[in-house]
Amino acid sequence: MTKRKEFTEYAAPGVHSSVLSVLSGKNGRLLDAGCGEGALIKRVTESLPGIRCTGTDFTRQYFKGGSPFFVSDLNKGIAAKNATFDIVCAVEVIEHLENKYLLLSEAHRVLKKGGTLILTTPNVESVYSRLFFLFTGRFYAFLRGDTDPRGKGPGMSHTSPTLSWELEKLAGGKFRIERRLFNRVRLPFLRTIIPTNSPLLGEINVFVMEKI
Numbered sequence: 001m002t003k004r005k006e007f008t009e010y011a012a013p014g015v016h017s018s019v020l021s022v023l024s025g026k027n028g029r030l031l032d033a034g035c036g037e038g039a040l041i042k043r044v045t046e047s048l049p050g051i052r053c054t055g056t057d058f059t060r061q062y063f064k065g066g067s068p069f070f071v072s073d074l075n076k077g078i079a080a081k082n083a084t085f086d087i088v089c090a091v092e093v094i095e096h097l098e099n100k101y102l103l104l105s106e107a108h109r110v111l112k113k114g115g116t117l118i119l120t121t122p123n124v125e126s127v128y129s130r131l132f133f134l135f136t137g138r139f140y141a142f143l144r145g146d147t148d149p150r151g152k153g154p155g156m157s158h159t160s161p162t163l164s165w166e167l168e169k170l171a172g173g174k175f176r177i178e179r180r181l182f183n184r185v186r187l188p189f190l191r192t193i194i195p196t197n198s199p200l201l202g203e204i205n206v207f208v209m210e211k212i
Helices: 015-023 040-048 102-110 127-136 165-173
Strands: 002-004 005-011 028-033 051-057 069-071 085-091 111-122 175-182 204-211
Touching: 002 165, 005 040, 015 040, 015 085, 015 111, 015 175, 015 204, 028 040, 040 051, 051 085, 085 102, 102 111, 165 175, 165 204
Parallel strands: 028 051, 028 085, 051 069, 085 111
Antiparallel strands: 002 005, 111 204, 175 204
16 A cells, blocks of 8 residues: 555555556546545546546545546446446455456446456465465455455455456456456565566456457
């Protein structure tokens, strides 16, 4: 979790930068689903003027900035009309939800034809996470006490680890997975950002998907 100009990024280091690299060159309306304070929206607005951002989350209490915002409990759906957005970002969201399929179904519904879904979630298939599971029976980032620092609310704790093959099945018939990126190598005590293309070393999955 990092701070950027008084906006807290509720994501692992490098995740927002990875998302920005995917968004480079894109235009249109973007929905940040589970936007928190709006840190990603601020970065997109500052660096990509062709993208118009809207945020949604379970409460407006934490949201900052002047971008459009509406309330959605993502465990129940996205409070937006069909085919409204060109891009949907769900950054560090799916692991908090009770119904993972609903997130993909709702993102598909609110996206325009050919729209892009960018979804990030902890890489539970990494060597680091597998070792955690071997010795603790839990995946890394799904340990006891792994909760959103903002406090209690809908879907706050990490409850839904998602494997890559599972996401492929959930996306079937709705999205085509274009590519899979990672924010950095995840090794014990590593605090710097080292890029990687390895599913066994990447800390956070960044899935880029096209609406079918």
